[in-house]
Amino acid sequence: MKNRTLLPLCVAIGLLLVACGKTEVTVNKNSSASPATRATPASTPATVASTAGEKIGVPDCDSFIAAYDACISSKVPETARAQYKTAIEQWRKSWHQLAANPNTKASLAQACKTAAEQTRVSMKSYNCTF
Numbered sequence: 001m002k003n004r005t006l007l008p009l010c011v012a013i014g015l016l017l018v019a020c021g022k023t024e025v026t027v028n029k030n031s032s033a034s035p036a037t038r039a040t041p042a043s044t045p046a047t048v049a050s051t052a053g054e055k056i057g058v059p060d061c062d063s064f065i066a067a068y069d070a071c072i073s074s075k076v077p078e079t080a081r082a083q084y085k086t087a088i089e090q091w092r093k094s095w096h097q098l099a100a101n102p103n104t105k106a107s108l109a110q111a112c113k114t115a116a117e118q119t120r121v122s123m124k125s126y127n128c129t130f
Helices: 002-022 045-051 058-073 078-100 103-124
Strands: none
Touching: 058 078, 058 103, 078 103
């Protein structure tokens, strides 16, 4: 019984974190600083690329994350994109841990389907279909 309620609860909490999250981005426009001393973003393209391709191992989860990422990358304005990318990474990390546990892996596909259904509704404003 605990396993059946734990997974949807984790998904719901993750969605709440995404919905309530606020991301601030600061850009160092100081042209007098050398490239070596300029501030660099917390996640470099190499870091993003290494985690972006990581598969969960559950087809429903992998296809949802790929479709969601494609939607975010192509249809969400740059100013709002960071919070959605954070959601992808949170889902990927959480679902990867759940997939590693044989006790929770069986219910993970349904949790991913539920997340996709809920997200589909919230992403209609960006004309995302997945």
